[in-house]
Structures are given as structure tokens and as C-alpha cells.
Amino acid sequence: MAITGIEIFKLLPKTNCKKCGFPTCLAFAMKVAQGQADIEQCPEASEEVKAKLKEAATPPIRGFVFGSKNIKIKIGEETVLFRHEKKFFNPTVLALEIKDTESNIDGFINEVLESSIERVGQILKVDAIFLKNESENSEIFNQVLDKIINKAFDLPLILGISKPEVAAKALEKLKESRPILSGATPENINEMSEIAKKYNVPLVISDKGIEKVLKLVEIARSVGVQDLLIDTQPNSAKELLMDNTLIRRAALKKGIRLLGYPIITFANR
Template sequence: MALTGLEIYKQMPKKNCGECGVPTCLAFAMALASGKASLDSCPHVTEAARENLDSAAAPPIKAIKFGKDSVLGDETVLFRHDKTFYHPTTLLIYVSDSLSDDELNAKVQEIKGLEFERVGLQYSIDGVAIVQESGDAGRFAKVVATVAEATDKSLVLLSNDPEAMKGALAPLASRKPLIGSATADNYEAMVNLAKENSVPVIIKAEGLDALEELVVKAQALGYKEFVLDPGSRTPVDTLANLTHIRRLAIKKKFRPLGFPVIAFTTKTEPMEEIMEATVYVAKYASAVVLKTSAKAHILPLMTLRQNIYTDPQKPIQVEPKLHSVGAVDENSPFYITTNFSLTYYSVEGEVETSKVPSYILPIDTDGTSVLTAYAAGKFEPEKIVEAMNACGIADKVKHRNIIIPGYVAVISGKLSELSGWKAIVGPRESSGIVSFSKSLT
């Protein structure tokens, strides 16, 4: 079991130096016990104390890295508003080795096409899960090799046959795929194979009691790079298991279940499958394997994931640089807004609808909206003038008109005085830009 704050404090140097970022050793010990601090922050802790405190210093859910920069786990809270979630759920597309070569190539091409841009953010599918269903070790190895050659995305190799897994894994060990599954029947061979190749392995058992027992046995083999699969394949059971595992790991510091968890969708109708996947993304799955790979299905899931895994204290922002909409020229209007993505893309969308090519300069307001930024002193004439000079707008247009949001009309006088440009008060809401743009011609 994890140590309490007072137990940790007894092994602290008690210098109260503050170098760890908190004022006292007692406060640091309490933060360490709650998983909100790292033992590495203390420069004076002894090696003996460090060894004793390993269990307290370790995150409640171990971080597991595999494939192309995929990170699972390493979460410290149950709810995002408590702190934040760090590693978005890894989304993986299910590919069976029973597909024909033509079907396989078509599936891979569809997966490679899962790239999106939304509100200035790039979305892409994280990886591919290749599943042995053919019963043919040679076919499994061939399909794995084909997928690996066609994409550099993270790979998950799934087979209950250690020999088939060995053959498929050998050429790809350097790409560090996640392999599975280690069950009660094959865990020794599968865990040792993962250990030999330094790749993480999925530990699978039916139910949490059996899973805990199997994890303890697997750890006894001298390896701890695990991802858990509680074996449930219905939404209600999977949700319950995901929640129980997260609570035990975070609240009780229960180490046998302190690993990332993978979930598999089972619904056959694509929209129902996406709904099922949203449950797992929202409630604690570190990775989700799903069959549908249609863009129209995947984008909503990725959007939900982005919303959940965005730090609530750090709004999504666009780059504070000069943007152009349409075929701009020296007569194009020049709009000012903030770099809060929702604000910026609302403005950009309406400017595009107006069909009047225009320049838009989002001011760096730390991702806040117009009124919030103005109230916080982040949308002031001095800052706007500085951004105008930096972006070189004066060299791009021959007029000297700057359109500001109607909500901050009060800054128009000072802005004109400081910039030498005419500050034109635009509409309060972006929805008024279309009609407003007609008055400019």
C-alpha cells in the first residue's frame, strides 16, 4: 500500500528549503502522497530514503510508451477539473489477418487517410491493431509486415499464440509495438517474449480479481511494462471495470492495477460503435480498439477526445500571426480579434462567408475571448499596435483602416492615436460580419 504523508515526512531531510517548489518538507510530503509532486523535485533526499519512497513517488498509473510516441497511463486524477488529464486515449483501428490482400490494402489506405484539421488542430489516428484470426502464424506475420511497411503509426499485435507472436514481432521489435495478450494459459511465454524484446505487453484476465492475480504472477517474472485488459466485452461491464480500476489506482494506490487499460468495442453498427467508444474515452480507457475507419465516424470521436483532454486552464489557441482569408490584396479589409480558437474561427468563418478577401490578426490574449481579454488588460491598444508592427500589415495594404470588435469600441480612440490608423468599430458578434462587410464596399 502507498505511504501516508506523515510516513513520507519522516524520511524527508526536513530542511524546509523550498527548493522543491513548496515551502516546507511536510507540505511536499503531503503533495507526494497525493501524487501531485515528484520525488525528483527534492535535491536533498538521501538514496536510502529514495529507495524507501519509490512506491509513494511513482505515479498511481504507470506510464507505458510504445510505437510512434504513444504514451498510455501516467494519469493522477479521476476528474479533469481536479487537475488535468495528460495523455489522450490512443485510438487504434482493428485489422484482421483474415482479410484478403486486396481488402487489407484498402483498409490500410483508409486508415492512412484518417487525417483531419479542425479549429487549427491536426487530428490523426494513432495506430493499428493487427489481430490474428486466421489461425495461421505465417499469414499473421505477413499481415503485420504489410501494415508496418505501409504506415509508421503505432502498432498493436494481438495473438494468443506465443510462437506466432514471436515470428511477427522479431522484425519489428525496434518499433516497440504493444503485444498481447498474456493470459493465465500463456503469460510466462508472452511476458518473457516482451521482456526479451523490451516491448510492453497486455495482461488479460476475466474480471478484476483474476486480473490482479495474473499481474502479480507476471511481475514475478521480473517485468512491469504492462497494459491491462479486464476481459469485459460489453459496454456496461467495461465501463464498470474501467471505473473500478481507475479508482483503485488513484484513490487506493493499489499497485497491481496501477497500469493503463485497453478497451475493445463490440458493436457492429458503426455509429453505435462510436457511441460505445465515446464511453471508454470519457471514462478512463488509455487505448481503444475499434473496427470502423470511416472519416465521418472517427472525426466526432477525435473531437470528443480533444475536448476531454484539453487542459481546462489552457484554452485552445491559434497562432497569433497575420492570417489571410481568400485572395487578399492591398485593398483587403483588416480585422482584429483574439487568439481564442473559438473566437478566431467564428470570425474567420463569417469573413469567408462574406466572400470579401480579408486579413485577420489574432492578438495573443492567452486564449481568452474579446471581453474577457479586455477585462484582463490583454486586449489593449498598446498590445494591438505592437502586434500590427510585428506582422507587417502596413506593407500589405495601402489603406489605413483597422476593424475592431464592437464590444471594445472604447479603445478605438486611443488605438487610432497610437497606430496612426483609423479604428473602425465592427459588429459585436461575428455573425454580423457578413452584413458589415457590405458597408465597406
């Protein structure tokens, strides 16, 4: 956590009453700083102090879990800017894009299931399918969804849908899992936020550039959706890298939590 043991100690009552299970307030403060004790264990700490410590302990990049019934993927909650500073505990998700208009859906699914990519001695695999509603038709989308569920029941899904009514029908089918819903834009932000809230799924918000996308983030948050991903619609890999760096730096170095949403990268064939 960002706050030190000594700083926590200064906020405690310093009575050494031992009600927390530690011999002194200082010993307890050190354990809280290391994440090995919870401030709630001190019955003497004020609500104000508890709130302050919880805020300090919250990672600037929000973490959350998505996936299928049996495969859960955690993303976000990063605390360092560069890989060499510390291991990334929740690496970027790699997903293969499949359009619902493709004729060889089975082939794509097999490709994901058998995927194995070697990168500097590390074996990577495709973690999820990004199923895009290219047809804009609910029936076609759900047919493809059924195929994927039948063939690869446990594969985590990201649903790329721009029509709220198509999104609602697809999520009704996936109630036992927690897919990511992608496709919130200025045109549909209110409806998509309501749907993400109703089905308790993470929402990808897209608009051109950081400032615009953050305005949409505020709308989604006002509806009550907290698990959000930002898509700044970059035109090139260079722009993507620049936007991601800006967002990470703002969250991790300046503590601007509003910008601290995780980002995933989509790959296609």
C-alpha cells in the same frame, strides 16, 4: 506528487548546508514537491528517505511508451479520476482492428492514415493499428505485417496474437519499434511473459474479471514484465466502463498500485 513540501522537509536533515544548491532545506523541499528538484540533489538524505520520496512520486497508474521508430505514444501516468479535475496528459489510445484474414488490407491502412473524427469540437484520429492474428498462422500474419510496414512504416502497432511462437516471429521483425503485444491469457501467460520480456514490449493480459486478471499480472511481474495493460474481457460497453472505473478509482483514490495499469480501447469498423 502526493507528498507535500512540509512533509518532505520533515524528512530532511535540516542543516541548511546548501549542498543541494538551495539556500535552505525548506526551499529545497518545496522544489522537490513541485517536481522541480530531485531528492538525489541532497547528499545528506538517507537512502531510506530517498526510497520513500521516490515511492511517493511514482504515479499510481504506470506510464510507458510504445510505438514505431519515429512515433512514440505515451499512455498511463494519470493522476486524476475525472477529466474536469485536470487535463488528461496521455489520452486513451484509439486503434483500428484489422484481422490478418481480411482481403482489403490496403483499404484498412488507408482508412487509418486518413482517419479524422470530430468529437465535441476536437479532431481525433486513429493512433494505431491493432493487427489480429485471426488465421493463427505465422506466415499469413507476417505477410500482412510486411504490407503494413511497407505502406505505413511509422504507424504504431498492437499485435493481437494468442500463439507464443507466432508472437516471437512477429516481434523479431519489429525489433526497431516497440509494439504492444496483446494475447496473454491463463493458457499462455508464462510463454507470453517470457516473450514480452525478451523483446521488451508492453503486454496486454486478458481474463474474465479484475480478480482473475490480477493473478495473471502477478505471474507476468514475477517474470520481470512491468509494462502491463489489463483487459477484463467485458461483455458490453457498460461492463467495460464499470471495470475501468473500478480500476482507476482503486489506483487513484486508494493508492492500490497493483490495479493501476492503463487501459486502451480498441475500435473496429
